[in-house]
Amino acid sequence: MKFAVSREALLKPLQLVAGVVERRQTLPVLSNVLIQLEGDQLSLTGTDLEVEIIGRLTLEQAGQSGEITVPARKLVDICRSLPDGSTIEFFLEENRILVKSGRSRFTLSTLPASDFPNVEDAPGNLRFSCAQAEVKRLIERTAFAMAQQDVRYYLNGMLWEVRQDHLRVVATDGHRMAMCTRAIAVNTDDVVQAILPRKGVLELSRLLDDSSAQVEVVLSANHIRVTSVDYTFTSKLVDGKFPEYERVLPRGGNKVVIGSRLELKQAFARTAILSNEKYRGVRLLLSNGVLTIVANNPEQEEAEEQVTVDYTGESLEIGFNVSYLQDVANVISNENIKITLLDANSSALLEEPENSDSLYVVMPMRL
DSSP: OEEEEEHHHHHHHHHHHHTTSOSSOSSGGGGEEEEEEETTEEEEEEEOSSEEEEEEEEOSSOOBOEEEEEEHHHHHHHHHHSOTTOEEEEEEETTEEEEEETTEEEEEEOBOGGGSOOOOOOOOSEEEEEEHHHHHHHHHHHGGGSOSSOSSGGGSEEEEEEETTEEEEEEEOSSEEEEEEEEOOOOOSSOEEEEEEHHHHHHHHHHOOSSOOEEEEEEOSSEEEEEOSSEEEEEEOOOSOOOOGGGGSOOOOOEEEEEEHHHHHHHHHHHHTTSOTTTOEEEEEEETTEEEEEEEOTTSOEEEEEEEEEOOSOOEEEEEEHHHHHHHHHHOOSSEEEEEEOOTTSOEEEEOSSSOSEEEEEOOBOO
16 A cells, blocks of 8 residues: 555544544554555544544545555644645555655554454435534534433433434433424434434534535434545444433423523623532522522622513522523524523523524522
8 A cells, every 4th residue: 555645635534533533442453543545535434333433535646555554643643743735655564554754754553454343334214415514503502411421321412303304403411401403304204313422423523514515314223324525424323212302391481581692691601600619500580671690609709790681570589500501601693592481490491582493491400
């Protein structure tokens, strides 16, 4: 195998593919990246047996075809450290790969490509195509609400639900929930659900951009595959039953508050400074035209902020984890936030005032 490639063309796909590779591996080959060359088509593959990413690029001129695996981190570090605009040459010689650029030479150990695991190619039950920007928006609007290391392992991921002409994603950690629904062209008689693992969600988000370029999504019983021009992403699905999220949506809220997203975001950030570091609780005091946010901590310190809001009705006092409110304020793009409340013991529903494709539910705290 022998080929030459510019540093800039190689670095981005190499970094994205190497991002999947775990540093500590039981199988040595899993800390390697698989390099395959056919004519002028170069592909790079990384996997941790749960998630696999294949990056593809076209070389300016064809090389000698072949395939081999090389240490992922070392190759990334070498490419990063070379000067901008440099050309990198690769030569495979007797189980070693020689990497040359200018006056720099590196010899890396290799493992045979036949040792590299292949994620099984299960037949897809459901296929559809949509713009990259749609999938990226769905993930960005909801990913923050995924659990991190919950024993209810199905919460450490994101539900994808496909219905006729709609794709919905839902994430929850049991204390708050984020949901986003987009209209896409998909033909299915059933409601198809799949839970993507947390790592898969984060890696997929890194591969996508905000363009209208199409991606093909294939869902099978155990896997999801997302293919764009430059990448193929495959992930195992979480085997579990996601909670019935629609039952969590608050009903009957009669107190509707509309406030400036920026003002609320800044007020939350300031009061959070003096909230209890462990529980992060703040009290919201709602009265006509004014929302007062109060935080206390065990050192008897107190912060209070008043924000002018559009509200008329009964006054209400309710406690929340301020971090959850901040997360919602960070992902909403509208100038205003609409908050619907019922009483001090019921969850709050947060959304954009008009044409909202996203809903956020935050459970109250007893303070």
